[in-house]
Amino acid sequence: MEPVRIAIAGASGRMGRMLIEAVSAADGLVLAGALDVAGSSAIGHDAEAFLGKTSGVAITSDLKAGLANAQVLIDFTRPDGTMAHLAACEELGVKLVIGTTGFNEAQKAQIAEHGKRVAIMMAANMSVGVNVVLKLLQSAARALNQGFDIEIVEAHHRHKVDAPSGTALAMGEAVAGALGRDLKECAVYGREGITGERDPSTIGFATVRGGDIIGDHTVLFAGIGERIEISHKATSRAVFAQGALRAARFLAGQPAGIYGMDQVLGF
Ligand SMILES: NC(=O)C1=CN([C@@H]2O[C@H](COP(=O)(O)OP(=O)(O)OC[C@H]3O[C@@H](n4cnc5c(N)ncnc54)[C@H](OP(=O)(O)O)[C@@H]3O)[C@@H](O)[C@H]2O)C=CC1
Numbered sequence: 001m002e003p004v005r006i007a008i009a010g011a012s013g014r015m016g017r018m019l020i021e022a023v024s025a026a027d028g029l030v031l032a033g034a035l036d037v038a039g040s041s042a043i044g045h046d047a048e049a050f051l052g053k054t055s056g057v058a059i060t061s062d063l064k065a066g067l068a069n070a071q072v073l074i075d076f077t078r079p080d081g082t083m084a085h086l087a088a089c090e091e092l093g094v095k096l097v098i099g100t101t102g103f104n105e106a107q108k109a110q111i112a113e114h115g116k117r118v119a120i121m122m123a124a125n126m127s128v129g130v131n132v133v134l135k136l137l138q139s140a141a142r143a144l145n146q147g148f149d150i151e152i153v154e155a156h157h158r159h160k161v162d163a164p165s166g167t168a169l170a171m172g173e174a175v176a177g178a179l180g181r182d183l184k185e186c187a188v189y190g191r192e193g194i195t196g197e198r199d200p201s202t203i204g205f206a207t208v209r210g211g212d213i214i215g216d217h218t219v220l221f222a223g224i225g226e227r228i229e230i231s232h233k234a235t236s237r238a239v240f241a242q243g244a245l246r247a248a249r250f251l252a253g254q255p256a257g258i259y260g261m262d263q264v265l266g267f
């Protein structure tokens with residue numbers, strides 16, 4: 001079988017490099033393009049140079065050139081970058097795995113619109129563990145729907161630019177959905193000053209940023225006399241990269257539509 005031809009956006013980023021290394025080591029996938037922003041010092045360099053290898057794929061900011069030979073683009077960049085990549089992917093018939101987080105409502109609506117014409121897999125967290133936790137949270141929330149206050153705490157490295165994390169928001173959506181609540185109406189993002197007593201219908205979020213923390217998430221169900229904590233801790237970005245490669249293999253065979261990690265993993 002022919003290998004799936006993969007392009008990587010944000011090629012010099014933390015996840016971009018992890019993805020290039022993972023594609024290089026994977027069976028059935030081949031690196032076919034590498035993108036980064038204009039002005040990046042990575043432009044023009046071989047995509048695998050940081051591994052001490054030569055792939056023959058030069059990093060470019062020219063979207064058409066970078067996508068010309070690709071079937072699937074994997075994008076872990078910034079929301080503005082993803083939106084530009086999405087338009088180019090649709091024009092060139094390239095499928096898109098989106099790992100970027102921090103989209104606003106208008107951008108999410110545009111992604112849904114593109115999904116009518118191009119195959120897109122989008123997930124704020126591509127690790128198997130977090131996607132299992134999302135399922136566990138739904139069961140826990142249904143069982144603990146009375147008398148338990150729900151708080152979500154996440155911690156990431158000092159370079160992360162969006163908060164709360166996409167994963168924390170996905171966990172909030174999972175819990176709110178299971179309880180029949182709308183996260184937009186019940187989320188409380190941080191507290192300060194004279195806040196008054198806790199409203200039991202709310203879901204609270206707290207954010208920690210520091211050092212090189214790859215990604216820790218805990219959902220706390222706090223009752224009277226007992227509490228439950230469901231936690232996930234990533235200790236390597238490789239888990240996100242491996243999930244993205246599974247998603248790319250899955251997406252290569254799919255028609256236009258918006259897909260989630262649960263479909264990729266067969267949950
Ligand atoms: N879904 C998941 O499983 C995971 C998601 N993420 C998400 O992936 C994203 C990237 O994370 P990370 O790799 O740590 O970030 P980095 O900052 O390390 O990398 C981002 C890359 O994207 C490039 N970039 C920045 N702005 C643009 C733009 N406007 N257009 C195109 N490219 C751009 C950067 O270039 P330059 O450095 O030159 O600015 C860099 O190469 C974040 O949104 C993060 O939350 C991260 C891990 C897992």
Ligand SMILES: O=C(O)C1=N[C@H](C(=O)O)C[C@H](O)C1
Binds near residue numbers: 125156160166
């Ligand atoms: O920026 C990161 O690093 C991560 N971002 C994702 C998120 O916002 O949830 C996933 C993971 O936690 C790492």
